[in-house]
Amino acid sequence: MASMAMHYLVEKGTEYARLAVELDKKGEYEKAIKYYKAAIELFSKYLSLYPDNSLADFYKDLIAKYKLRIEILEKHMEKASAAGGSPGDVSKDDVEILMPDKRSNKKKFDDLVDLEDVKKALKRAVIYPVKTPHLYPLGWPKGILLFGPPGCGKTEISIALANEINAALINVSPATIMSKWLGESEKNVAKVFNKAREIASSGTPVIIFIDEVDGLFQEYSDEVGGEKRMRNQFLMEMDGLKEKENSKLPLFVIGATNKPWKLDIGFIRRFEKRVYVPPPDREVRKALFKYYIDKLSSVYKADELDLDKLAEMTEGYSSADIASIVKEVQNNIAEELNERQDGKASGSVERRLTMEDFVQVINRRKPSISPKMIEAYKIWYEQHGAT
């Protein structure tokens, strides 16, 4: 009985997925989305019923891939309808550039807790060459890969780096690059690099930041959106940065990934520096709690808290988890005060933060990072790390 259900879910899911890809290739995006969703539903059901099946990872990857594709197509269709045309003739957007004075995130290295080794690697690879280019007659690396578990600061440190050197930031994510430029994404990779070279030639440093870079550069078995052409263009552009006329440009490509093992070797080679952004250890977790709790202390008294204990309780929690735990504590207390009609006046209130406030929230959450994940990064780092 069980195997019949399993069989049905996989067969039907595969049939829907095949249909979705076919429709996608024909440009019938709306219908394609419907079938991608149907396939996801069946594969998810299969995974919930048989989580320990040997093919579980394979189906998880497929689901992630179809979700990304849906996101891409939906964004593409939104844009097409906003432009009043059909998805095929959507007008091309220009490359979005975040100049330093326009960015809302103004954090610099000192505003981020720890990440000392990462800061050091980025100073060496980026900041010093930008500040003293004359000391580097042989040029400097152009590609830097940041890898490590989710929510541990890859994006934050990249933005802080851009702020440190007043760099223009071009933010590229798989969903935007593929949706904006569906069908001719390679031309637009070229556009990003042209724009970046143009700005860098005028003396302003540029960082092209590609989040979830594995989404752009993993091998797909059934490519529908010209991913291969786009990848080749990207590799060519990266090689171009090494050529003589570009070698002294203050232009850097920073890729971030949680799954470095999905990247193919040609791509890895283009990123000369590969830097591990680690999860916070106990001392760093303590510093993160302090950092976020300090922000609350203008309103709530925090003198009873045992930060060592909080750090000890949160092994495996990411920096983002810790930020979000403190936020949830804030929300719980604000709710409590509102319900007691106690929070009306502005300024400080007579409410101490207690360990119990934190324990409650921590107990309801699972850590995002498992020892198995850390082991996988360690193995990858041993093979490919380069700082």
Ligand SMILES: Nc1ncnc2c1ncn2[C@@H]1O[C@H](COP(=O)(O)OP(=O)(O)OP(=O)(O)O)[C@@H](O)[C@H]1O
């Ligand atoms: N060093 C740090 N100091 C203070 N807060 C941090 C630090 N690192 C991360 N955070 C917090 O964690 C959140 C997530 O960080 P960020 O988005 O940089 O992680 P990431 O590694 O890029 O995650 P993902 O791989 O999921 O994109 C930030 O918004 C910030 O609140």
